[in-house]
Each structure stands twice: as structure tokens, then as C-alpha cells.
Amino acid sequence: MKRLFLALCALCVVLAAWVSFDNFADGVDTQAAVATVSPTADVVAQGAYLARAGNCVSCHTAPGEPPYAGGRALATPFGKVYASNLTSDVATGLGGWNAQHFWRALHHGRSKDGRLLAPVFPYNHTSLITRADSDALFAFFQTMPPVARTTPAQELRWPFGTQAAFAVWRSLYFKPATFAVDAQQSADWNRGAYLVQGLGHCAACHSARDALGASGALDDLSGGVMPGTNWYAPSLFSPQETDLAHTPNADIVRLLQTGRGAHAWVSGPMVEVVQNSTQHLRVDDLQAMATYLQARAQHALRDGGAPAAAQPSRKASVRSLENGAAIYKDHCAQCHGDQGQGKADAYPALAGNRAVLMPPVTNLVQTLTYGGFGPATHAQPQPYGMPPFVLTLSDRDMADVLTHIRQQWGNTGATVTEFDVNRVRVLQAH
Numbered sequence: 001m002k003r004l005f006l007a008l009c010a011l012c013v014v015l016a017a018w019v020s021f022d023n024f025a026d027g028v029d030t031q032a033a034v035a036t037v038s039p040t041a042d043v044v045a046q047g048a049y050l051a052r053a054g055n056c057v058s059c060h061t062a063p064g065e066p067p068y069a070g071g072r073a074l075a076t077p078f079g080k081v082y083a084s085n086l087t088s089d090v091a092t093g094l095g096g097w098n099a100q101h102f103w104r105a106l107h108h109g110r111s112k113d114g115r116l117l118a119p120v121f122p123y124n125h126t127s128l129i130t131r132a133d134s135d136a137l138f139a140f141f142q143t144m145p146p147v148a149r150t151t152p153a154q155e156l157r158w159p160f161g162t163q164a165a166f167a168v169w170r171s172l173y174f175k176p177a178t179f180a181v182d183a184q185q186s187a188d189w190n191r192g193a194y195l196v197q198g199l200g201h202c203a204a205c206h207s208a209r210d211a212l213g214a215s216g217a218l219d220d221l222s223g224g225v226m227p228g229t230n231w232y233a234p235s236l237f238s239p240q241e242t243d244l245a246h247t248p249n250a251d252i253v254r255l256l257q258t259g260r261g262a263h264a265w266v267s268g269p270m271v272e273v274v275q276n277s278t279q280h281l282r283v284d285d286l287q288a289m290a291t292y293l294q295a296r297a298q299h300a301l302r303d304g305g306a307p308a309a310a311q312p313s314r315k316a317s318v319r320s321l322e323n324g325a326a327i328y329k330d331h332c333a334q335c336h337g338d339q340g341q342g343k344a345d346a347y348p349a350l351a352g353n354r355a356v357l358m359p360p361v362t363n364l365v366q367t368l369t370y371g372g373f374g375p376a377t378h379a380q381p382q383p384y385g386m387p388p389f390v391l392t393l394s395d396r397d398m399a400d401v402l403t404h405i406r407q408q409w410g411n412t413g414a415t416v417t418e419f420d421v422n423r424v425r426v427l428q429a430h
Helices: 002-024 041-053 099-108 131-142 163-173 187-199 249-258 270-276 283-304 318-331 362-370 395-406 418-429
Strands: 073-076 079-082 224-226 231-233
Touching: 002 163, 041 131, 041 187, 099 131, 187 283, 231 362, 249 270, 249 283, 318 395, 362 395, 362 418, 395 418
Parallel strands: none
Antiparallel strands: 073 079, 224 231
């Protein structure tokens, strides 16, 4: 027994040493000489463009505060993490950093003082960013006016916020990587892959997460519930949820530029992505992203085939159908039309809308409960919005009107129950 105990202790020591080496022996010399020559205006402009491509401002700006000054609370199933200050303030921002520190943060997920960063920061994606792009981003942030704002301490439940927990998580799920060009694919495909997998970190939202909060592979875009927001990011491979495999490239570009496509409108957290990021990207980059996403969707479709269209799984009662029709007539038809046809460039059509028909009703309940606006873009600086019905409709009323919408005008979505609505609202409240 004593020998077994000693063997287990030795194994623990070896594992601890390996985890420590795996996380801290990244080989980045932060004391190495770095160029002191001021970056050119072109490099700073490139950094500003890359910051938009990465949508850095959305996470690193608290409501009502200066851009990139940090302090925004990012909710996770394990507690809150606060985004850091990226302005040039020496004491609380990046003013005391050098390009080596910044590169190590992006590529290895470690802060200036060597601490392991919480994986809320998607360093598994930013690890793909090239050194030249990292230096351009750093040059841009150094031009941001200094804002003295200390980042609040994280509020993660013990032991999830400890350095030991971060180290174990990283050894399980993170390995620094570089973007590898696929010689079998076009230049557009590779550029799109770099933006989607790296700066855009699309899989951070569009893939499911496990019990420890780890998402899928960098190119896993098969959909999942976004932790802390309770919104469902649809699969970018599914014919039922997005159908990118059959969506014209120009229509994907239009959606990323304006938030509206021929048969799709963005909502929820994707509104911020369009408003703060993708609408500002060059058309050639948007086309590259569309090329990559469409190719990935077509490949997934060839591998898995087209699933059968969803059919109602529960028959709604006569009372439910009548109540849903009445609510739709009173509250919805004026904007979305008597036949769910919507209004061009104002309100989305509900007939044949994949967002209406998706099996998860999370986004429908969120939208009906809290309302919202589309992104403010160059194409529509003052977008139309939807009012919240949280104080107007009960859970049963919401279930009835959503069932009505999902089963009218040729729609074949499943019946929504009061329990379905209540579950989403309870999760949102917590």
C-alpha cells in the first residue's frame, strides 16, 4: 500500500511538472530587443482594420465607456470574467507592454506578467494570427488614447479561476498553432479560412461546448448555445439552419455587410458582429469568407447528406391554435404581414424563414421576450426594431403565437409548449 501511495505521489509530481512545462515553457523572450522605430501610418491602419476583423471592440468596451478601455463583464457558466484594457495607458492598459508581450498573449495566451489568461479570451483562435498581423494590431492599440481603467478582478467560482485550473484546461484543450495554407485550395479559400478560424474566431460561438467550456475545433461551425448569453448560434453547415451550401456568395457577403440576406436576418449577438466588425471589412475579404464558409458547408452536405425536413412533433390544441392566431393578428401582422411575408428592408418574412423553423426555439423566445434591433450599418443607419413582449404576453401566449408562426404559410416547425418558453426564460434569468 505504501509503495502504491508513493507511486501515485510520484505520478502526480510528474503530471504537475509536465502541465507546468506545457503551459509556461513557450520560449518567448519578452526581454528581447524590440524595434523602437515608430510604425508607419499604413501599419497602424492595417492594425485598425484587423481589430475590426476580430471585433475586439465588442468585448473590450464596457457600455458607455471609451472604446477598448475594457471592463465589460463576460458571463460564463463558471462566473464572470472582465475584458482587459487595450488602450495605451501605462498602468492599466497596454502602454507598458512591448510587441513580444502582445505576441505571447495572442499566440500563447499569457499576459505581460506571465499569468495564464482565462480561456474566455479565444487564444486558441488568435494563436493563428501571423506575427506581422500581431505587430500591426499592437501598433494600433498603442495609438489609442490612454484610459486609466483597472480591469476588475475575475469572479469565477473556485477552483475554476485559479492558475492551476487554467493550466490543466490548456493542457487538455490548447496548443499554440500557426495557420497552414492548404495548397489544394484557392487563395480566396485560404484567406477566408484565416479570417474565420483566426481573427473572426467564428467557432467560438458557432460550435457546442463541453462541460469544461471547451468549444470544438477551430473549423467546427456546427452550431451551439452560446454560454452566458443563452442564444443559439446556428450551424453554418446545416441546410435546415443556414443552408450556406446553396446560398449565393453575393448573398452571404450582403448578410455580413448589412445584417440582411435574401432569406436571413441576423439577431442576438450576431448584431454586434455585423455592426462592429463585418460591415467594415473589404469586399474581397468578405468574399473570401463567403467562399470558405460555402465550401465547408458543401463538404459537410456531401459527407452527411440532407436531413429530412422537420415535421411537427406534437399536435397543438384547438385553443392554442386559436389563441396564437389572435395574438399574431393583434401584435405581429402589422409588421410581418398577414401571410408572414414581412416587409422588404424593414421586417423579416416569417414564412419559409429557417430561423423560425430551427428545432431550438431559444432565439425565437429571446426575440419575442426582449425584442431588439438589427445592426446599424452604412446601408441602414437607423434599423427597424421589434418591441419586447416580456410584460405583454405570458409563457402560454408566447408558446401559442410561436406555434402559430412555425405552422402557418407552409412552415412545418414543431409545436412550442409553455414549458419550452419557460425553460429559456429561466435560463436567461440566471
